[in-house]
Amino acid sequence: MNYVEPVMRNNFLEYASYVIIDRAIPDLRDGCKPVQRRILQTLYEMDDGRFHKVANVIGETMKLHPHGDASIGDALVVLANKDYFIEKQGNFGNILTGHPAAAARYIECRLTPLARETLFNPDLTDWKPSYDGRKQEPVFLPTKIPVLLLLGTEGIAVGMSTRILPHNLGELLEAQVAILEKRDFQVLPDFPQGGLADFSEYDDGVGKVRVRARLRATRDRKKIIIEEVPFSTTTESLIASIEAAAQKNKVAVASIEDRTAEQVEIVLHLRRGAYSDEVIPQLWAYTHCEVAITSNLVVIDQRRPVQRRVSELLVQLTRNLKQQIKAELELEIERLLDRQHALTLEQIFVEKRVYKRIEKARTQKAVRDQVIEGMNEYRDLFIRDLDDDDVGRLLAIPIRRISLFDINKNRADIEEVLAGLRSARRRLKNLTRTTIDYLHSLHEKFAADHPRRTEITSFATVDKREVAAQNLKLAYNPDSGFFGSEVRGKKWQFTVSEFDRILAVSADGSYRIFAPPQKKLLPGRVLLICTFDNEQGQVLTLVYRDKKKIPYAKKVHIKSYIKDKEYELIRGREGRIDKLFVGEPDVKLHLEFVPAKRQRIHEATFDLGTLDFCGPTARGTRLAPKPTARIRLL
Numbered sequence: 001m002n003y004v005e006p007v008m009r010n011n012f013l014e015y016a017s018y019v020i021i022d023r024a025i026p027d028l029r030d031g032c033k034p035v036q037r038r039i040l041q042t043l044y045e046m047d048d049g050r051f052h053k054v055a056n057v058i059g060e061t062m063k064l065h066p067h068g069d070a071s072i073g074d075a076l077v078v079l080a081n082k083d084y085f086i087e088k089q090g091n092f093g094n095i096l097t098g099h100p101a102a103a104a105r106y107i108e109c110r111l112t113p114l115a116r117e118t119l120f121n122p123d124l125t126d127w128k129p130s131y132d133g134r135k136q137e138p139v140f141l142p143t144k145i146p147v148l149l150l151l152g153t154e155g156i157a158v159g160m161s162t163r164i165l166p167h168n169l170g171e172l173l174e175a176q177v178a179i180l181e182k183r184d185f186q187v188l189p190d191f192p193q194g195g196l197a198d199f200s201e202y203d204d205g206v207g208k209v210r211v212r213a214r215l216r217a218t219r220d221r222k223k224i225i226i227e228e229v230p231f232s233t234t235t236e237s238l239i240a241s242i243e244a245a246a247q248k249n250k251v252a253v254a255s256i257e258d259r260t261a262e263q264v265e266i267v268l269h270l271r272r273g274a275y276s277d278e279v280i281p282q283l284w285a286y287t288h289c290e291v292a293i294t295s296n297l298v299v300i301d302q303r304r305p306v307q308r309r310v311s312e313l314l315v316q317l318t319r320n321l322k323q324q325i326k327a328e329l330e331l332e333i334e335r336l337l338d339r340q341h342a343l344t345l346e347q348i349f350v351e352k353r354v355y356k357r358i359e360k361a362r363t364q365k366a367v368r369d370q371v372i373e374g375m376n377e378y379r380d381l382f383i384r385d386l387d388d389d390d391v392g393r394l395l396a397i398p399i400r401r402i403s404l405f406d407i408n409k410n411r412a413d414i415e416e417v418l419a420g421l422r423s424a425r426r427r428l429k430n431l432t433r434t435t436i437d438y439l440h441s442l443h444e445k446f447a448a449d450h451p452r453r454t455e456i457t458s459f460a461t462v463d464k465r466e467v468a469a470q471n472l473k474l475a476y477n478p479d480s481g482f483f484g485s486e487v488r489g490k491k492w493q494f495t496v497s498e499f500d501r502i503l504a505v506s507a508d509g510s511y512r513i514f515a516p517p518q519k520k521l522l523p524g525r526v527l528l529i530c531t532f533d534n535e536q537g538q539v540l541t542l543v544y545r546d547k548k549k550i551p552y553a554k555k556v557h558i559k560s561y562i563k564d565k566e567y568e569l570i571r572g573r574e575g576r577i578d579k580l581f582v583g584e585p586d587v588k589l590h591l592e593f594v595p596a597k598r599q600r601i602h603e604a605t606f607d608l609g610t611l612d613f614c615g616p617t618a619r620g621t622r623l624a625p626k627p628t629a630r631i632r633l634l
Helices: 004-024 034-046 054-061 069-080 113-118 147-151 169-180 235-247 276-286 310-351 354-358 364-376 388-395 399-403 407-429 431-449
Strands: 086-089 108-111 127-129 136-138 153-156 161-164 196-198 208-212 214-217 223-228 253-258 266-270 290-294 298-301 304-307 455-457 472-477 482-484 491-496 501-506 510-514 526-532 538-546 551-558 566-568 575-582 588-593 603-607 628-633
Touching (some): 004 153, 034 054, 034 108, 054 069, 069 086, 147 169, 161 298, 169 431, 223 276, 235 253, 235 266, 276 290, 310 407, 364 388, 491 526, 526 538, 526 575
Parallel strands (some): 196 455
Antiparallel strands (some): 086 108, 127 136, 153 161, 214 223, 223 266, 298 304, 501 526, 510 566, 538 575, 588 603
């Protein structure tokens, strides 16, 4: 045991860390899980403008991903169906109906222009060895759009999970511009299925969103047409939820007709006597026509899982974008300087006839020395110091270029490089404006292809109690003692909903409050069965005699209870109820005493209207000091 415990502890922690960081939770910088990053990198390496068999893409990705082809194929289909980075050809399934994709050998894909422009830059990518050391894979992609919020993702790791809702591309770019311009901003999720959403409880990504299907009633109000389904549902799951609710008589739907093709179209035929204005609230309350989606933004930041808000993530991603553009500009300036240096050396080498110095050199070393010595005479014109690589490039100039050297072209090339340097330095100096201009250019190119699909609105919560149908017919059979919806009886017949509560009182003074049952045995002789008002409670007035036949009366107001628990109206059940009234009756009782020797008073009356309220467990008001043989109403 002493040996197993540390082994299990260390292995479990290592496994948990691996699942959290390298499988289930996306990285903040590029918004990708490792499998998504490897798929995109593989597509970039394979990219030649044409479509590739998904099976081939999976095979190439397996060189980077150690978990087999099934996980790669599933992740690729999910990524492609988001319609941002992977262009599809063939049957990739249907997110509306839930139908799966065709086999990988039958479908093809390639990168979209958005992916090519915003996700990759090999020169600014940090690399690491793949799992087997044969290839290099990116630590993270140098993305220039907020992929994390754009795609949305779900993941379950050891001890934690993440659920990031997808957002709209154009709105994210506009929000980033607002951040750079130091203006207020707000971004709200946008779901590919469309629908209507209430974001009043979104709370910047740490709350929840209520999403509804888009419903349309026909003119005669006898049909309801579902045109869009909520996020996280499909037409199949939605229809299944409506059928289940209809079987339980919770929604008045007679039949369902699914006409979904490219667009969702589910026709609900209502029952006789039911109309759309009363059935639609039932659909909100009892089916997946309305769902609540909780957002939980857990991401990997600096190799550690952290929880963030949407605004915090977007500010950090915008800061990353600014640094990314800065690095690109610095790289561009460095390359332009290298180009200027090479053109300047070539100009000096030819125009100053430095190449003439190598005509009498007899060894390779002498040749190089002559070039270095000749070029150093014009050191003031250099962009940077001369090195061996520069000498090699100068010596590699073909003789025809020396004889036909175009001085004007060389000077034009240098001037073009200088113009590029001035532009790059100006953009680097005004980095914030450069970043804003870049975001505007992305918005102009791609935002129109990805319009908002989910309508932002607000709607009141549907109270299930208010829309619940009165569809449970209850009855009591005195012969068997059973009560419920599956009992045939002629006593205490009434109709209730599933949210109503029933009060039953027996002759021994016991009572209980319970939900409408299918079939429930009520012990003893039952005096009363009625619905119980959870808000107002129930007032009962009862007259009973104890074991000595001394009469008592009490008026109680039952308010609180525990469902199905048995309570007592007569303490210790030492007696029987003679009269039981619902409410506060204004009646008088006539009491006939048990005959006794020398008894002068044989009867008495009592007005129940004079009773005061007491607790259910109190003895109540004594009506007479003598045993009573009979109690009747006057």
